[in-house]
Amino acid sequence: MSEFTNITVAYGDGIGPEIMEATLYVLKEAKAKITIKTIEIGEKLYQKKYTSGISEEAWDTIFKSKVLLKSPITTPQGGGYKSLNVTLRKALGLYANVRPVSSFYPFITTKHPKLDLVIIRENEEDLYAGIEYRHTHNTYESVKLISQTGCEKIIRYAFEYAVRNGRKKVTCFVKDNIMKFSDGIFHKVFTAIAAEYKGLQSEVLLMDIGTAKLATTPEKFDVIVTSNLYGDIISDVAAEISGSVGLAGSSNIGLDFAMFEAVHGSAPDIAGKGIANPSGLLNAAVAMLVHIGQAKTAALIENAIKKTIEDGIHTADIYKKESSKEKVSTMEFAKAVAKRLKQEPSKLPKASYPETKGKNFTFNINASSKKTLVGVDVFIDALNTTPNKIATKLKKLPKLDLVLKVIATKGLKVWPAQIDESILTDHWCLRFMGQNISHKDTVKLLEALAKEKIDFIKVEHLYEFDGQRGYSLFQGE
16 A cells, blocks of 8 residues: 655635535545645735745645645735745746646537647746836836746656656747747757657747637647746636636646646635535646546546536536536535546546656756857936937947947837937937957946946846857847
8 A cells, every 4th residue: 555645735715715625525535645734824824914925834834745735815915915826836946837728518618629738837937037127217127037947847847748648749839039039948948858759749839829729729739838928828718718717727846846726716705605616626636646646546536527517516607507407515516526436427538647757857057158248238218319319428438348339229229220310218228349348348338327427227248158149139230
């Protein structure tokens, strides 16, 4: 007999306690080999002045078990409270967000009865790093950070997931025709890793056309891997067109920790009424069981959920008078699932999961390329001026090893140019280039700009890596 696995359970807020009680009932009836340690997080902790929504004791419990099954939580609006969901994902290194999406047709209405796909979204980087600045009265910035190791982790996970779960194709969504460095490295890593998995089909689509195809012909997709923002968008698209967003579970996977939760929120408007559908959290628990190596129990529960839905035993959110047989409460649904634990669906796809766990991989930063400083972009705040006026003012600077080559605004080269007109902006980029330069040359340049009372607001060094440009050209440069 295999050993029991310790898991941490958080009942959450709103409908959270109700659906967790129902989920744990099914796990117990299915004889899942787990030992439960309960923690309190979310709204009650916020009320106790824990601005993060979690206590040190709760963190200790999670660190020990390494597996968290969590109901939805509510983040208070205003007052400087941080989203606990985001905090958990970052603090635990949960780099992979895994969202299976499938239709339950004909029992739940959808225009896409053959929809059955998995979206694997990078969870730590991209614009969701939340690094933002206000540069001028008129201009704001969000920083998009993508690392090669981050790409390797999420893309490797996607291919391994496809192999373990009998999937046939992995599709990558990027927008590297515009963002050639950040999305470009995602595309490059995907192509390299795809070449190692000869038994799987692979393809790369631009985010815009890929999303359009997902919305109209989702049956053509199997596993989709993409970066954080794109993954957030297309997960909602897929859930919406499936017609069954309340039934979806979500996994957040890291190298050491894992968290499992329903896709939906805490729904405080129906809390305490006993009418919430526990299927989303039940399906999250199924994913948890697969993760901890209890695949047979996972399949047992998923098949029972599907059989219950096929039998017309429905909670209020999916109940239809003309097709459902019985409207049930949260716990009544759980008990109906428990009664069907040895049954299988006849119309919906039968669940089956592999017993083996995924492979362990190591990831390292490759710092072998030669990094050479070749220039610097200096962003300045200047209103009611023209590129030529800026260039003329810069001629007053003392002779330096860094020489002005281009002036741009919003990524467009405006100097040197044929036409010099007043442009409605206060945000300019001055590109200086030089040979055999160092950071000392940047310091000298900034000192010279300061003496001329030029308001520089940001500095970006320009590098080459093994002779390859590590910065983008401006439009028209």
